[in-house]
Amino acid sequence: MNLSSTEITIFLLSISIILFFARGFGELFRLIKQPIVIGEIIAGIFLGPTILGSLFPEFYNSIFNKLDSVAIALHGITSLGIIMLLIVTGIEIDISVMIKQGKKSFVISVMGILFPFLIGFLSAYFFPSQLGLTNSDLHLVYSLFIGTALSVTALPVVARTLMELNIFKTEVGFSIITSAMLIDLTGWLIFSVLLGIIGKSQSNNFEVYEVILILAAFTLFVFLFLKKLIDKTLGFSKKYLSSPGAILNIIFILGFLSAAFTEYIGIHAIFGAFIIGIAIGDSVHVTENVKEMINQLVTNIFAPLFFVSIGLRINFIQNFDFALVGIFLSLSLIGKLFGAYLGANLSGFNKNESLTVAFGLNAHGTIEIVLGMVAYESGLIDEKVFVSLIIMALITTLTSAPLMNIFIKRSKALLKLSNLLKPQSIIFTNADNKEELIKQLCKNIYQTNNIIDYEKLVARVIERENQMSTGLENHLAVPHARMNIKVPIVALAIHKNGIDFNSLDNLPAKLIILLITPEDNPEMQLELLSEIALKLSNKNFIEELIKSENADEVISKIKLLY
Amino acid sequence: MLFSRLGIAFTFSPNALRLLKIAHRLQKLFQSELIIIHAGEDSKEIREKIFTMIKEANLPDHSYEIIIREGETSKTISKICEEKNIDLLISGALEKESLLKYYLGSVARRLMHELPCSLLVIVNPENISDSFQRFCVNVDYSPQNEAAVKKAYEFAKLENAKEFILVREFQIPGLAITIYDGGETDRAEKTRLEIQKEEEEKLKIFSDELNLTGLEVKRVCLYGKQGWELKQYATDSKSDLLVISSPPKKLKLFDKIFQHDIEFILNQLPCSLLIIRS
Numbered sequence: 001m002n003l004s005s006t007e008i009t010i011f012l013l014s015i016s017i018i019l020f021f022a023r024g025f026g027e028l029f030r031l032i033k034q035p036i037v038i039g040e041i042i043a044g045i046f047l048g049p050t051i052l053g054s055l056f057p058e059f060y061n062s063i064f065n066k067l068d069s070v071a072i073a074l075h076g077i078t079s080l081g082i083i084m085l086l087i088v089t090g091i092e093i094d095i096s097v098m099i100k101q102g103k104k105s106f107v108i109s110v111m112g113i114l115f116p117f118l119i120g121f122l123s124a125y126f127f128p129s130q131l132g133l134t135n136s137d138l139h140l141v142y143s144l145f146i147g148t149a150l151s152v153t154a155l156p157v158v159a160r161t162l163m164e165l166n167i168f169k170t171e172v173g174f175s176i177i178t179s180a181m182l183i184d185l186t187g188w189l190i191f192s193v194l195l196g197i198i199g200k201s202q203s204n205n206f207e208v209y210e211v212i213l214i215l216a217a218f219t220l221f222v223f224l225f226l227k228k229l230i231d232k233t234l235g236f237s238k239k240y241l242s243s244p245g246a247i248l249n250i251i252f253i254l255g256f257l258s259a260a261f262t263e264y265i266g267i268h269a270i271f272g273a274f275i276i277g278i279a280i281g282d283s284v285h286v287t288e289n290v291k292e293m294i295n296q297l298v299t300n301i302f303a304p305l306f307f308v309s310i311g312l313r314i315n316f317i318q319n320f321d322f323a324l325v326g327i328f329l330s331l332s333l334i335g336k337l338f339g340a341y342l343g344a345n346l347s348g349f350n351k352n353e354s355l356t357v358a359f360g361l362n363a364h365g366t367i368e369i370v371l372g373m374v375a376y377e378s379g380l381i382d383e384k385v386f387v388s389l390i391i392m393a394l395i396t397t398l399t400s401a402p403l404m405n406i407f408i409k410r411s412k413a414l415l416k417l418s419n420l421l422k423p424q425s426i427i428f429t430n431a432d433n434k435e436e437l438i439k440q441l442c443k444n445i446y447q448t449n450n451i452i453d454y455e456k457l458v459a460r461v462i463e464r465e466n467q468m469s470t471g472l473e474n475h476l477a478v479p480h481a482r483m484n485i486k487v488p489i490v491a492l493a494i495h496k497n498g499i500d501f502n503s504l505d506n507l508p509a510k511l512i513i514l515l516i517t518p519e520d521n522p523e524m525q526l527e528l529l530s531e532i533a534l535k536l537s538n539k540n541f542i543e544e545l546i547k548s549e550n551a552d553e554v555i556s557k558i559k560l561l562y
Numbered sequence: 563m564l565f566s567r568l569g570i571a572f573t574f575s576p577n578a579l580r581l582l583k584i585a586h587r588l589q590k591l592f593q594s595e596l597i598i599i600h601a602g603e604d605s606k607e608i609r610e611k612i613f614t615m616i617k618e619a620n621l622p623d624h625s626y627e628i629i630i631r632e633g634e635t636s637k638t639i640s641k642i643c644e645e646k647n648i649d650l651l652i653s654g655a656l657e658k659e660s661l662l663k664y665y666l667g668s669v670a671r672r673l674m675h676e677l678p679c680s681l682l683v684i685v686n687p688e689n690i691s692d693s694f695q696r697f698c699v700n701v702d703y704s705p706q707n708e709a710a711v712k713k714a715y716e717f718a719k720l721e722n723a724k725e726f727i728l729v730r731e732f733q734i735p736g737l738a739i740t741i742y743d744g745g746e747t748d749r750a751e752k753t754r755l756e757i758q759k760e761e762e763e764k765l766k767i768f769s770d771e772l773n774l775t776g777l778e779v780k781r782v783c784l785y786g787k788q789g790w791e792l793k794q795y796a797t798d799s800k801s802d803l804l805v806i807s808s809p810p811k812k813l814k815l816f817d818k819i820f821q822h823d824i825e826f827i828l829n830q831l832p833c834s835l836l837i838i839r840s
Contacts (some may be wrong), residue, residue: 080613097735159736163753168734169760177736284790284826288754291738292747467773523764526771531761 003069011070012192013172014063015077015305018312021047033164033401035157037366038394043144044311064312078309079269081302082370086270087255089297089367090277091291092155094186098178105178108343112179112361113151113186115339119131119146119331125490132324132385145375148194149389150332152187153180154365154397161360161401165408172353172408175344176360184367185278188381191371192262192271198378214265217276222258227279230254235284251280251294255337266373307366309527310373310390319383320391336362336396363400368393417513417532418559420490423551424448427493434501438462438479441491441514449489450517457483461514471503475510475546478532482519488528489516492554494546510546511536535561565592565680569648571639571673572600572612577654580687582659585652587692588682589625591720596626597646601638604630636672638696644678655683672835674828680808683835693721694834698801700792701730701768707839710807712772717805717836719776727780729795730765731788732757758783789826796832804832808839829834 003011025039025046046052053060066069098105124131124146126140133142158180167173196211237246255273262272282287340361344354372389375381381389428442431437446454460481464470471477475498489513498508513532517525536542541546541561548554570585572578584596589596600612611627626717629646638731643651653673674681697718699711711728718726734757737750760782767777784791796804827835 092736092738094735155736162736163749166735168753169757176733181735284787287786288738292750295738296747392585468770520705522705522708522768526703526764526767527760529767530760533767534760552636 003073003241007067007069007073010063010072013317014070014074017047017063018043018305018308021310023058026304035160035365035397037156037303037307037369038397038450040307041311041369041390041394042151043304043318046311047308048311048313049315049507050311050317054317068470072439074305075310078306081298081304081306082373083255083259084252084267084298084302085306085366085370086273087251087277087280088294089155089184090279090400091251091272091281091286092159092296093281095181095185095278095282098182104175104347105182108175108340108357109177109182109186109344110360111346112153112336112340113183115208115342116150116332117147117190119147119335120150123327123331130323131327131383132321132388134382135379137199138300138380141194142191142380144194145380148187148190149375150328150335150369151183151360152364152367152371152489153183154363154367154393155180155184157365157397157400158360161363161404163403165405167408172349172356175347176357179340179343179357180361183361186378187367187371188271190275192267194380195268195271195374195378198380206458211266213411213485215262215271218265218272222275222279226276227282230276230279231283232282234280237559238285244293245467247285247290248294248297251286254280268378270370270374275425303366306373306561307369310369314383314386314387319387321384321388323392324384325387327389329395332364332392332396333362352407352410356404359407360402363397364393365397366393371433386530392561399406404446417490417528417535418555418561420528421492421555421558422448423555425489425491426554427491429493431495431499432495433547434461434465434499436532437493437495437512438465438497438514440481441493441512443487444491445514445516447492449485451487452483452485457481457516469502471501471509471535473503473505473507474537474542475507477501477503477505477509477512478515478529478544479512480517480529482522482524483516485516485518488524490514494548496546496552508544511542563592563594564713564720565594565650566594566654567595567597567646567648567650567684568653569597569599569639569643569646570677571651571653572598573602573654574611575654575686577684579615581652581654582615582621584684584687586625588650588652592599592650593645594650595646596621597642598626598640599642599651600628600630601633601635602630602777603632625714635790636676639673640678641734648679650680650682651677652682652684654687655685655835680839681835681837683831685831685834693723694718694727694803695721695723696727696799696801697721697723697803697805698729698792698796698799698833699734699763699805701728701808702807703764703768704807706840707807709773710805710838712774713838713840714805714836715772715774715777715779722779725780725799725801726774726777727782727799727801728765728769729792730761730768730781730834731791731806732761733788735783752796754785758785767806785786787826789824793827793830793832801833803834803836805836805838 021043022040025043026036027039029039030036049060052315121143124133124143128139128142131146133139158176162168162173162177181230192215193212196215197208233250234247237243237250241539254276256270258276259269260272263269337358340358341354349357369390372381372386376386425444425448427440429437429440431440439458441453442457442461446457460483461479464481465479470479492513495510495512498510501509503509513526517528545554546559566588568585572583585596598612604610608630616626620649629642631642639651641815653675697714699714701707715726734754737754765781765783769781782795784795804827806827
C-alpha cells in the first residue's frame with residue numbers, strides 16, 4: 001500500500017512542524033541553561049490537544065489527526081526515535097568504569113534505588129486508588145512499576161550538570177556519574193521483567209518464566225560472546241570499510257536487530273536496544289567522536305520527534321491531577337534524596353557532598369519519560385499517571401542543577417586553593433631563610449590543625465625540599481609533603497622582600513604556599529600542585545597578590561581566579 | 563638491589579633455551595640469584611634434559627638452583643616463588659589468546675594474577691635483542707604505582723635504555739553524553755582539552771616528584787579507554803618492554819566480561835610485559 005501524495009505532504013509537513021517547534025522551544029530552554037528536552041516536551045504540549053488543539057482544533061486535526069495513515073507513519077518514526085535513544089543510552093553505560101569505582105557507586109546506587117523503589121512500591125501496593133491504579137488485575141505489576149519509575153535517574157541530565165558545574169573530574173562527580181549508570185542499568189532490568197509480565201497478557205508467545213529465562217540467556221550471550229564479536233566487526237569495518245559511516249551503520253543494524261528480538265520474545269524493543277547499546281559502547285572502536293556523532297544524529301532529529309509526540313497525544317490540562325503530581329513528587333523526593341544521601345554518606349562523603357550526590361541523582365529526566373511512555377502504550381498506566389510522571393520528571397530535572405550547585409559550593413569536593421585557604425592560614429613574614437619560613441608555615445598548620453605532629457611535618461617538608469627545590473617561577477614556591485591526614489591542608493605566606501628558594505627563574509620567592517595532602521592519595525597532591533601551578537602562572541597576578549595587606553584581601557584576590 | 567632473587571618458569575617449549583639465556587643475562591644485570599622452576603614430573607630423564615639446556619645456555623655451574631615439583635602449573639610456581647622469596651619471575655607467553663583460552667585462562671595469565679611477586683612475561687624471546695631499549699611505563703598515581711615507576715626507572719638505567727616513556731591514560735565518563743541534550747561538540751572538546759592540560763601538568767609534577775635522574779623521561783597523556791590506549795601506544799612506539807604495576811585485586815570473571823584495564827594488554831601482549839608488585 002502506497003501513501004497518496006496528500007498523505008506524504010501532510011506527513012512531511014507534520015515532521016517539519018514538530019522539528020521546528022522542538023528546536024525553537026529547545027533553544028529557548030538552552031538560553032536559560034535548562035535541558036533542551038524540557039523545551040521539546042513543552043513544544044509537544046503547545047502543538048498538541050492541550051493548546052493548539054483546543055485553540056485551533058481544525059488546524060491541529062488537519063495536520064496531526066486527520067489521516068490514520070499519517071498518524072501510523074508518525075508513530076513508526078517516533079518508535080524508531082525511542083529505540084535509537086535507548087541505543088545511545090546503552091552506549092554511554094560503561095560497566096568497566098562502574099566496576100573501577102567499585103564499592104562507592106555500588107552503595108550509592110543500591111540505596112538510591114532501594115529507598116525510592118520501596119517507597120513507591122509500598123505506597124502503590126497499599127494505596128492503589130490514590131496512586132492512580134485503574135486495572136486491578138495489574139495491581140502487583142503496577143506497584144512494581146511505580147517503584148521503578150521513582151528510582152530512575154537521567155544520565156544525560158546528570159552529565160550536563162556535572163559539566164556546567166565543572167565537577168566531572170572530582171570524586172563526587174565521578175561517583176554521581178557511575179551511580180547514575182548503575183541505577184539506569186538496574187532500572188531497565190527491572191522494567192524489562194515488568195514488560196515481560198505485561199507482554200504475557202498481550203502476546204501468547206511465551207510464559208513469564210520463559211521470558212525471564214530467555215532474557216537472562218540473551219543478556220549473557222550478548223555480554224559473553226556477542227560483545228567480542230561486535231568489537232571485532234567494528235574493528236574490521238574501521239579498517240576495511242568506509243569510516244565512520246560503516247561503523248554508524250553497523251551500530252544501528254545491531255541495535256534494531258536486538259530490539260526486534262526482545263520485542264519478539266514479548267518484552268519490548270527498547271530493552272534489546274539498551275542491552276546491545278552497552279555491548280557496543282564497550283568496544284574500543286566506538287570512540288568519543290563516533291559517540292558524539294551518534295548523539296548528534298539521534299538527539300537532534302529522532303529524539304525530538306519522540307518527545308514532541310508525547311504532547312501531541314495527550315491533553316495535559318484535562319489529565320492534570322494535582323494530588324497525583326504532588327504524591328509522586330513527594331514520594332520521589334523523600335525516597336531518592338534520602339536513599340542517595342544515605343548511600344553517599346555511608347561511602348564516606350560529608351553532608352554537603354552527599355546532598356550534591358542526592359540532588360544529582362534525583363533528576364529523572366528523559367529516562368522517566370521513556371519509561372512512562374512504554375507503560376502508557378502497554379496499558380499499564382492511564383493518561384493521568386503518565387502526565388504526573390512527566391511533570392515529576394520535568395520538576396526534578398529543572399531543580400537538579402541549581403540545588404547541586406548550592407551544595408557543591410559548600411563542600412570541599414572542589415579541590416581548589418580557594419576552598420582550602422582560610423584567613424587564619426595566611427601569614428605575612430620576614431623570615432631570614434627558607435628553613436625558617438617553612439617552620440613558620442608548619443607552625444601555622446600545627447596550630448590551626450592540631451591533628452598533625454609538628455616535628456614530623458617539618459622533617460617531611462624539609463626532606464622533600466632537599467630532594468629538589470619547590471621554587472617555581474614568578475616569585476612562587478610550593479613546598480609540600482604527604483602526612484597521615486584525611487583532607488588536604490594549605491597555609492600561605494607572603495614575604496614582601498622575597499626569599500631565596502632556588503627557583504627555576506632565580507627570582508626570590510614572595511608567595512609561598514605550603515601544601516599538605518593525605519599520604520595514601522598521591523593523586524590528590526598532584527591535582528592540587530598542578531592546579532596551583534596553572535592558576536598562579538600569571539606574574540602580574542602574583543605581584544598584585546603580594547601587595548595585599550591582610551588575609552581577607554589575599555583570599556578575595558585568589559577567589560577572582562575561579 | 564633491584565631484584566635479588568630471580569625465578570624462571572621453565573617449560574620444554576621451543577623458546578625455553580632463549581628464555582634461559584635472557585634469565586641469565588638479567589641475573590648478571592641485577593647481580594641476583596637464579597632459581598629454575600619446573601612444574602611437572604620429576605625424573606632422571608627430565609633433569610638430564612634440563613641440564614642439557616642449561617649447558618647449552620652457558621649458565622655457569624653453581625649459578626642457579628633447580629626446583630622440580632609436580633602439581634597444577636600456576637599454583638605450584640606461585641607456591642615456590644613464595645617459599646623461595648623470589649621477587650621476579652620470568653616466564654614466556656603467547657602473544658595472542660583464543661576466546662576459549664581468554665575465559666578459561668592460560669598458565670601465563672593465571673600467573674599474572676596469582677603470583678606473589680613481580681612477573682616478567684617475555685613475548686617472542688627469539689626477537690629480543692641483548693637488552694630492553696624502549697620502556698613504556700604505565701602511570702596511575704596509586705602508591706604502588708609510584709614504587710613501580712621508580713623500579714622500572716632503575717631497571718631502564720641498568721639497561722642503559724634509549725627511551726623511558728611515562729604513559730598516563732585518562733577518561734571522562736559521560737562527557738560524550740553531554741552532547742545528548744543540546745550540548746555542543748565544541749564545549750565538550752574544550753572540557754576535554756582543559757582536562758588534558760591538567761593531566762599533562764600532573765604527569766610532569768609526578769615525574770619531577772620522583773626525582774628521576776640519569777635517563778631522559780618522555781611523558782605522554784592519552785585520552786581514551788584505559789588499558790587499550792596503553793597497549794596501542796606500546797605497539798605504535800615500538801616499545802620492547804611495557805611496565806605496569808600489579809592490579810590491587812585478583813581479577814575475576816566479571817573483569818574479563820567487562821574488561822579490566824589490564825585485560826586489554828593480557829589479551830594481546832604488544833611486547834614483553836613487566837608487572838611490578840610492590
